[in-house]
Amino acid sequence: MSRFEQLETRTLFSVGTPSDLIIVDQFGWRANAPRKVAIFADPVNGQNSAGSYSLPVNAPFQVLRVSDDSVAHSGTVTQWKAGQTDAVSGDRVWYADFSSLTAPGDYYIYDSTNNRRSFPFKLDNLVFDSVLKTSLRTFFYQRAGTAIDAAHGINWTHAAGHVGPNQDHAARLWTGSNQGQPRDLWGGWYDAGDYNKYVPFTTSVMWNLLNAYEWNPAAYGDNTNIPESGNGVPDTLDEIKWELDWLLRMQNVNGSVLNRNANATYNAGNYDPSTDTQPRYYTQATTWATSSFIAAIAHGARVFENFDAQYPGYSTTLRMAAENAWNYLAATPNMTPASGTDGGGGGGSNGVSGGLAAAEASSDANGDRRLRVFAAAELYKTTGSATYKSYFEANYKNANTSDNGFHPLTDATPRFDSSVAADLNRAFVTYATTPGASATIVSEIKNALRNNITQSWLAVGEYTNQTDPYRSFMWDGHYTWGSNSLKSEWANILMYAVRLNVGTQLERDRAKEAAEEYLHYFHGRNPLSMVYLTNTGSIGAERSAMQPYHSWFGDGSPLYDGPSSTFGPPPGYLVGGPNQFFSVSTISPPRGEPPMKAFKDWNTSFPENSWEITEPAIYYQAAYSLLASHFTGAQFASVSNNKLTITGTFENDTISLGASGTDYTVTMNGQALSFAKASVNQIEVMALSGDDALSINAAITAPLTFTGGAGIDTVNVTGAGSVTFTTSQTIDALSISNSGVATLATGGGKVLVVSSLVLGASAKLGLTDNNLIVNYTSGSPRATIQSAINTARAGGAWNGFGLTSLAAQS
Template sequence: MIRRAAFWAALGLAGVAACGGPKDVTPANPLPRPADAVPAPPIVLDQFGYRPDDPKIVRIRQPVAGFDTAWASQPRMTYYVRDAKTEEPVRTFTLDADVKAPIDALSGDHVWALDISKVTAPGEYVVTSGDGAQVSATFRVDAGVYKPPMREAFRTFYYQRAGFAKSAPQAGAGWTDAASHLGPGQDGEARLFSAPDDAGTARDLRGGWYDAGDYNQYTNWTADQCRTLLISYTENPDAWGDDFGIPESGNGVPDVLDEAKWGLDWLLRMQGKDGSVLSVLGRDSGSPPSAAKGPSRYGPASTSATLSAAGTFAFAALVYRDSPAPGHAAYAERLQAAALSAWRWAETNPAVLFYNNDARSKSEGLGAGQQEVEPEYLNGKRYAAAAYLSVLTGDEAFLPVMDAAFAETSMLRSGQLDAYRYEVQDAALFVARQAASPPELRAYLADLYTARLSPEAAPGYGVPVDVLHWGSNGVMATTGTLYLQAGRLSAEAGLAAPYAARALDYLHYLHGANPMGKAYLTNMGAFGADSSVGTYYRTWRTDVPIPGFVVGGPNPGYDWDACCPESCGNETLNAACLGERLSPPYGQPPLKSYREFGDGWPLNSWQVSENSNGYQAAYLRLLANFVE
């Protein structure tokens, strides 16, 4: 039988390359030409495995469009599930390969669904064609199969902590570092971006998490991440133990509450005495992070940042108020006071905007991603903050504001439901669960979710999304969670299990059941994945990638910088363009618009291969629902 390792070796798979550089203009491309893209095998599946009683759908693929068509092979009529150690068949499955599967528009593949759900005995397995020519990754069947990837994915927040030493034993060999951004002029005494020479603007903004592959941090997004982690805890508390290997492990508190507090404490430092909350903190780059010695600069307060913090503080106060851990009751009171103070400022200042790294606010160079929001999303933040505050305080004065804001949401006005308006959607579901909530709201939500989301299996790789773009893996994870919510809303109709199966399709996609045959987490070979991410975009370059980071994923909008191939400043910089666009990710079917590379400007690999705490939190929320 052909082993999977032999499959990769036959294609000449290159070794793991060093990680890419910061998102800035560098004098030359720091990496050699990225290795050629490696096609997925004909059989793709969840490389971590399946719980015994869950549906197990293996995808048999035959490419007809994209870079991998030269490796296409015909599906077989017979497939075996074999014991991975003995290679003995444990079950035989037939596939009606004579019926041509339609071409999946997202991938350019014919895709057949092979249902191996009858394999329920715990063990380690591999799927092969009857003639042994087609071989899958190995996978486990076990009730606790998703705990290892959850542990490593959660630990990435620890590695993203600013101002905190990554020490043995938690950090592991090769990933230790001293506390970063604590020198003169850095986070402990950050200054206003527009007044860098004014010592009177210095603020203590220590802590928090690096947002993505660089070290900047944004209030709107940190608030989202804290709230998502806490919602994940409330959805399945049993998934969150005190043993994830972070410094606080073993203190008697679920580690997710400890990690979320690290982010919340930074948000509290970003709040001024008047209740306003600063919008963004820009940090210097270096590898490792402690090598960054440049100053830290912050952007002014904005209405969106303040409302984001108000809603997250209020929700967090509810969570910590119910925690029996010592000190959490007092912390909840502090969060409630901060939420009310932020709310009052936002109501008095309803339209204060700040665009970072943008000429509109004269802030070019502060941060990277744009954190300011459009009016619809600002209204959604107002609704969410009022909703959580109304339940937290019991004050009915929040209800008229909440109702007026909800009436203006696209969720109510046009029945919009998607992976982007999660702040409003989560708040509406939260309100609907309250005992005093009108039953009409729950009925409306149940009708909306079941009308927009079908419990029936989708063709192809089973992961329909509204659109694919930069950060598609975050969209996939959030869409999977939407299906779980639909199942909960329709449980009385007996649809909880079918909707959970659809949510699992998205999880399996992220774990390798995709046309790239890639588990979209970094360095997970020791935790069950045959083919995980080995090269990704990251300012902190390590010889071996830190495990567990979720990368952005396929992006059909990827392109090199507009200066390429001839206008990047000089011949050396032009040469960094490599003379032609890398394909993939360029010019491929949407789900094949991915490549393992970490090059910075001008190839801009961050469009597909950068990590983000936003993707991370969304993935953990979906995954935790299936961890026992």
């Protein structure tokens, strides 16, 4: 076992012999995760079948503490499907469920029957924070046109690549020869393990990364050691801006967008992009690249609007570029070029077409139309313009936007699918979260997503049925090139349903539970006990992929190629994953393996074609990063120094604050968390952009501050709810119903500013010694306010319902 795979110094066992057939998430589980299951595997078929494992019925297992080998949990195993061998993994398995263990710490699974132990793991609500941070840093390592220095790259450095003569600062049009005026197209991210850059391949990348931030902004800091760290903008957005800036350079004056920026040969230098000195080229504009550009740029404009102080005018620049691109599309209604290709070919020096050494990034007419729908949805959400709304609503179910005959909303069972029409999935989520969207269309979208979380033959149903012994169901045909990306997106679809508040709370909870199980697959709970994120021993992995196919840290690199090199590859790259359709019949594994074991950790180039298995890509990485972001410890609500902070997203948020026994309960957009009342002595709710609604439905004894953001913010105190505001408040609409009570804390000088105030017959609003301003635009509320004061005065007793204050009483 290599030094990268050895147990960390924190792992000081005295019990049992380690076994990679006791399979765990090598990083761990969130302490409050609803389901924690380790797997015992007997590899009947496949590359590890020389090993074996056997357990009797109801065999005991224990969860032991790493610190002293003491017992933290005891249980008995349950056998999957009465001992059947699963065809997809090749294994028989047993489950060790320790969900009731919630105490944070370092643990391992121990099997006393065989005297075997698992790799160690953590229980910690922050366990995935460092994993997400490591994953996102790979985008920094993918930067093109800039040096990665030791101050920021640590052990993984190189000089600036593709900035020499006739390279990205002066790229030429490729039409079979070097033609046209040079274009400055430097920057952006290298797409994958090669040094090419593609506009059409950015659609899912930018959407996943931007939504990950918008849906969980509390998860992202400004301190991940990239050059922009500390500038007041979350580092993930600085990184996204690096790619957005390149996209802007790819746009022509008429709004159209170039398709690719690439090499003509695969002779890509010597383990360093700066040693690749061949000329660089771009290809002509295409309508599908233009639509892809719009989807990314319009989305970016929305997000960067919140950071105009740090990047003045940037949001406006993005919006104008997106609208200019749309004007080009409107004037070019058919796919252009009509061939669906950009004229640059593909295959390069190792191919047959004599074109660029790059994927063709082509399209068909239906794909072009799907991307236009996606572009319209993003522009509508960014601008609110009826032009884009009308286009979306006229085309969202157009039969000519189907993908291989499938459409998410018109199939016999409407549903989202990660492998086909995925651009429509994203377009529909964007549209459904846009103020002013058609309620009928939103209902169609939500109904399709509800099928994803309720139908027995889709992901949640198959999870409930335990179809996949490794608890992350995917049809076996999807274990193909890029299977790890497909698996990430299947889980992300479940989280779309959660984010859109689809179905019942029980259905959403089950969907989120199932989605988290997929995350464990990438972290080692799979038939090979392999963490599919590269070189992650420093953050807890005991066996991670070490030989990704990549031109920089490729086969033979003395610094970066695998466990025998000085440093190994940069940490955190998601490799492509098992591929049962691997093209080289003489290399087994991966050829000839059960689908889930069709993997080999190696990076040899042509003719071994390892890129079909281990090459990373920015779209794989973004899909995984979105999934991981849903389960980071920095969730929407957390307690620190006895302060409960609830942070909204940049979407429309529905937040509920209540109580259950000794806990406060917080629900936001269908997700629920609980916090012990004894640990909370103040509460802050921070709404960001979007229209946000806070409902308080129980007696909240801890004083509360509500900080509104852009959008229309409403606060509803309902039922027996009560709340005390500790600071001045500005709220668009305050409604207190039933026997609800809202109070502005004593101390004077505070002001409650509302645009709308509604008080129920049995409700109270207490100003104490503070002030109220009703900032109305039409129809004076004076009579209503006077009536509420008179009701509260109750003939001078001041014990009635309505609007009261200590100052009035005195």
